[in-house]
Amino acid sequence: MRAALLGLFALAAPAQALDCRDVEFEGTPYALCEVDARAERLSLFLNDATGQPYGSFAAVEAERGPLAFAMNGGMYHEDRRPVGLYREEGEELAPLVTRPGPGNFGLVPNGLLCLSDEGAFVVETLAYEAGNRDCHSATQSGPMLVIDGELHPRFLPDSDSRYIRNGVGTSADGSRAVFAISRRPVTFHEFGRLFRDGLSLPNALYFDGSISRLYAPSLGRDDWGVRMGPIVGLLAADASP
Structure with a gap:
């Protein structure tokens, strides 16, 4: 029990401004990149x-310069x-989809990653549509993994979908x-538990499961595959020294 609690503490410990690390939760390996979203400018x-x-x-x-880390950041058409919604530095390039x-x-409820001057949310x-947050940048995806501390009801x-x-x-x-990526196939339930129970985060959003990719030089990760749509990341020029 003590070892399990220490493992959870290690996953949930506060990050440096950018902290990429390999972890294990419930016997499954993951790669994480944790960002202090108030100190760093995610893009x-x-x-x-x-x-x-x-x-x-x-x-x-x-075109933009070296990345400190990056990940595919939302679903896209061929x-x-x-x-769904895509907003970049105040310009909306695709509308919100609520149906x-x-x-x-x-698989509703779905959601979005909102980047604002107050941090990342x-x-x-539907909470966003009701005016819950003002975002200078946002990317919609789905389903939600964790909603106010609860796993997605579906x-x-x-x-057996892994x-x-x-x-x-x-x-x-x-x-x-x-930002997390599994290092072996997992179910939605398992992935949601990582965020809720392993990382103590009240809200989490799924990005993808067939083209999942991570760029994390500190972990030796530069994943390749099919061409992506939205990408979320931190430019090295915007990262704290």
């Missing part, structure tokens, strides 16, 4: 200067247009943003 990246989707971490770095639908995105879609403890999955969880005050 979203979709299109380059010509209006074409970046599609890769390397393309972002080629042409890499965001499926249920097919696939993981439409995972916000449920998640099954005995599900994928490499990635997502983000945030603290209530917006100071902690923890």
